[in-house]
Amino acid sequence: MATVTELRYYPVKGCAAVAAAQAELTPAGLAHDRAFMVVDEEGVFRSQRLDPALATVRPTVAEDGRTLTLAATGVEPVSFAVDAEGPRRAVRLFKLPLLGIDQGEEAAGWLSEVLGARSRLVRVPPEHDRVTDGLVPGTSGYADSCAVHMLSRASLERFDELSGVRPMPVDRFRPNVVVDGWSEPHTEDLVRRVEVGGAELAYAKLAIRCAVTLVDQDRGTKAGPEPLRTLARYRRAAAGGVAFGSKFAVLRPGTLRVGDELTVGAWGPSEL
Numbered sequence: 361m362a363t364v365t366e367l368r369y370y371p372v373k374g375c376a377a378v379a380a381a382q383a384e385l386t387p388a389g390l391a392h393d394r395a396f397m398v399v400d401e402e403g404v405f406r407s408q409r410l411d412p413a414l415a416t417v418r419p420t421v422a423e424d425g426r427t428l429t430l431a432a433t434g435v436e437p438v439s440f441a442v443d444a445e446g447p448r449r450a451v452r453l454f455k456l457p458l459l460g461i462d463q464g465e466e467a468a469g470w471l472s473e474v475l476g477a478r479s480r481l482v483r484v485p486p487e488h489d490r491v492t493d494g495l496v497p498g499t500s501g502y503a504d505s506c507a508v509h510m511l512s513r514a515s516l517e518r519f520d521e522l523s524g525v526r527p528m529p530v531d532r533f534r535p536n537v538v539v540d541g542w543s544e545p546h547t548e549d550l551v552r553r554v555e556v557g558g559a560e561l562a563y564a565k566l567a568i569r570c571a572v573t574l575v576d577q578d579r580g581t582k583a584g585p586e587p588l589r590t591l592a593r594y595r596r597a598a599a600g601g602v603a604f605g606s607k608f609a610v611l612r613p614g615t616l617r618v619g620d621e622l623t624v625g626a627w628g629p630s631e632l
Contacts, residue, residue, distance in 0.1 A: 362541035362622045364556065365513065369393040369536060371421040371428065372481070373502045374407050374414040376577065377531060378421075382617045385559045387610050388488075388500050389507035390536055392421045395484050396428065397460065397502040398471055403451040405502070406479060408572045408580075413475050416580035428463070430470055438470040442483060451482055453502060459485050494564025495552075498609025506564045506607035510548045511535040515604065518545035523590040531577040532587060533569070535605055539622060548606045549632065553625040559614030566603035566631055573604075597632055 368377040369390040375398075384391040398406040398414065408414050420429040425444075431437035443461055451460040460482025462468075467481040484501045492498050492506045500507040511533055520527045530538060537556075539548065552563045569591060576583040591602040 362512075362539050362547075364537055364616060364618055364620045364622070365540045366530070366538035367536070367616055367618060368534075368538075370534065371419040372396040372398060372417065372430075373405065374398060374411070375417040375419050376415060377534065378419070382615060385508075385557070385610060385613050385616050387498070387507070387613060389503065389610065390616070392425060393507075393536065394501040394503040395421070395425070396463070397451065397453070397482050398475070399451050399460070399480050399482055401478050401480070403449060403460075403480075405451065405453050406475070406477075408575045409570060411475055411477070412575045412582060413580040415575055415577045417471070417474060428467075430467065432474050435470070435474055438466055440464065440466050444483060444486060448485055449482065454504075456490075458490065458502075459488070461485050492564065492609065494607060494609065496562035496564050496609045496611075498562075498564065507610050508537060508561055508608040509533075509535045509567055509605055510537045510539060510551075510561075510608055511567075511605035512542050512545065512548050513538065513540040514542050514545040514547065519587060519590060519604070522594060523586055525586060528587050529577065532573045532575070533567075533605060534572065537616070546630070546632075549603075549630045550627050551606070551624050552628040553611075554608075555623045555625060557614045557616040557620045558612075559610065559616060560612040560625075561608040562611050563628065564607045564609045566597055567605040567607050568597060568599075568601040569604050570601075595632065599631075603632060
C-alpha cells in the first residue's frame, strides 16, 4: 500500500516550501502553489538557477489567499494584502509569455533587499488559462510545467545508495507529493492514472532535473555537484537531461491529506 507521507506547496515560485498535513488540490495543483513569482525589472522570472538566495525566502499565504507574508533570516518580515484585481503586466517564464498582477512597492523593496537585485512580485491573475504539456495536458500557475510533482521515498533511497554520500534532503527536488510504500524505486514513472483523497491525477511526463537541485535549500547557496552527478550515471532521459520524479495533471480536484492511500487505476511503460 502506497500512502502520502508529505504534502508541500510553494506559494512563491523558487522560494521555500510550506509543509501541510492537508491541502486542497485544484485544477492548477495544490492550493496557492506557485501563485506568485519574483521577476526582474523586465518581467523575466527569477529562479534559484541564478538567484539561489530565493530558497531562503519563507512565504506564508493566508488560507483565503488574501494576505501574504515573506520572511528571511536577518530581515524583518513583511506582510501585505494580496492584489488580485490590479493592472496586468507582461511577464515571462522561460520563453512563455504570461501575465501577472504586480504586488506593489513594499513587496518589491523587501525582495530587492534580500536578493541584492531589483525585483518585483507578481500574482497569477484570475483569468490565467495556461495549458501545460505532457502525455495528458493540464494547467498550473507559475510552476515550471505541470500541476503536481510526485516523488517516492523508494526513489530517494535508491539515489542515496548509489550516491554514496549523506542522504539527500527531499527538499532539493521540491516535490508536491511524497509517497511511501512502493517497494521499487521510480514506480511514480509508471503510474498513468491514480486516485488519492477523492482526487484523480494523470501522468504527464518525467520530471527533468536542473541546477536548482544543486542549491542547499536552507542556506540558499550552491552545494556541490550532487544530485546531478549521480543522476547522470543512471537516470538519463531519452529526450535529454536527467529525470527524477514525475509530473501529473489534475483530472479531478479533491482534498489531499498525509496518510491518504493511493489507488493506481492504470500503469504504463517508463519513458526513461
